[in-house]
Amino acid sequence: MIEEAWGNYFFLLDEQNYILYSFPKFYGNNWSGGDGLAAVSFKDVNKDGLKDVIIIAYVDAGAGPSLIEPFPIAGIYFQKKNKTFTTLPTLDQALNDQAHNQTVKDVIQYVSKQRININ
Numbered sequence: 001m002i003e004e005a006w007g008n009y010f011f012l013l014d015e016q017n018y019i020l021y022s023f024p025k026f027y028g029n030n031w032s033g034g035d036g037l038a039a040v041s042f043k044d045v046n047k048d049g050l051k052d053v054i055i056i057a058y059v060d061a062g063a064g065p066s067l068i069e070p071f072p073i074a075g076i077y078f079q080k081k082n083k084t085f086t087t088l089p090t091l092d093q094a095l096n097d098q099a100h101n102q103t104v105k106d107v108i109q110y111v112s113k114q115r116i117n118i119n
Contacts, residue, residue: 009023021084036070037056040056045076050081051079052078056074058073075087076091095110
């Protein structure tokens with residue numbers, strides 16, 4: 001996976017760094033700028049036997065004198081049976097609105113209490 005400077009875009013790469021898969025838009029791209037990755041984790045979040053990808057990135061909300069400290073935004077890519085990935089923007093929004101975005105453990109604890117069916 002790699003990060004682009006103007007936002008967070010993620011790719012699955014092979015050994016020669018060729019793109020095998022482009023992940024959907026990251027939820028954190030709804031903010032003005034990326035400020036680095038905090039965590040990337042491969043876990044079966046929704047207990048369907050497939051590895052999902054949890055990403056926590058730091059973003060900022062502005063520029064100039066009103067710039068606030070970068071804050072974490074979490075997003076989850078759920079793996080589907082056909083080996084593609086999808087996001088659930090409403091889940092990502094709730095996860096972040098309720099501040100369950102600080103650590104991978106926070107994300108997993110929150111999501112484990114949700115009913116998730118993506119297939």
